[in-house]
Amino acid sequence: MGQDSKDHDGHFANYAEYSKTFRSWMVAYGIGGPILLLTSKDAPQNIAKSPHLQMIVTLFIVGVGIQILLALIDKWAALHMYRGAFSKYQEEEEDPDCDNHHESATYKFWGWVNRQSWIDLWCDIGALFLFSAATWLVLKILLGTPH
Template identity: 55%
Template sequence: MATKDDVKGHFDNYSEYSKTLRSWLVAYGIGGPVLFLTGHDAPDKISHSPLLELIISLFVSGVAFQILLAFINKWAAWHMYKGELDRSYKDTSSYGVWSWINEQNWIDFLIDLGALLAFSVATYIVLHILLGS
């Protein structure tokens, strides 16, 4: 049987990886385009590509996924916090909905996967443009 220390240790580990992944994804979503556009010929090649709108949309989507996930997790955490402060709040439908959301780790997985896919496809397209067929 797991002890409270075991549970806390696993949660702390998860929490740290979660923060690190989100930071890397947001940084890449913002920094990736900057890096691509600071190369010698890169800005001209990318700006004249018929895939420019797709590239921009993918990078913006990846960052938007991470902002959405932070938004969802922030509100779920707030409702869990309020439920601990006011035990009667745990009987409300709002708490029930957010408690359910808080327990659904597949939401985090799918949104992180969406961001990774968006950034991967955008990066592939950009590298294809810059390095040629």
């Protein structure tokens, strides 16, 4: 195959670190952005008077919600991949406590989910779009551009 096939653990560790960092930044921005705006001098009054207030809050909350949902999906997929690998190991060791999770429909479903990179991609793009739209609306308010 090539050098990449020999370093799959290194590639996964690299992916996992970037994924964790990106998700942390996304959630921090989605929560911290509104808090920062509300604690600045004139921003709270200007934003509160805006007809876009409800839209801004909704965009930030939905963006954070998407990232939390994605974290839950990834967490459950990882759990079932772990349980499947462990039950496969137990089967090989002829462990009487093996629950054969690696043969279950649940394992196969979460295995399929785990292989769908488009889920992460579209959730990340969606959250970026929502945060960008919210930020644009806030900047329009703070910079005094016409509604």
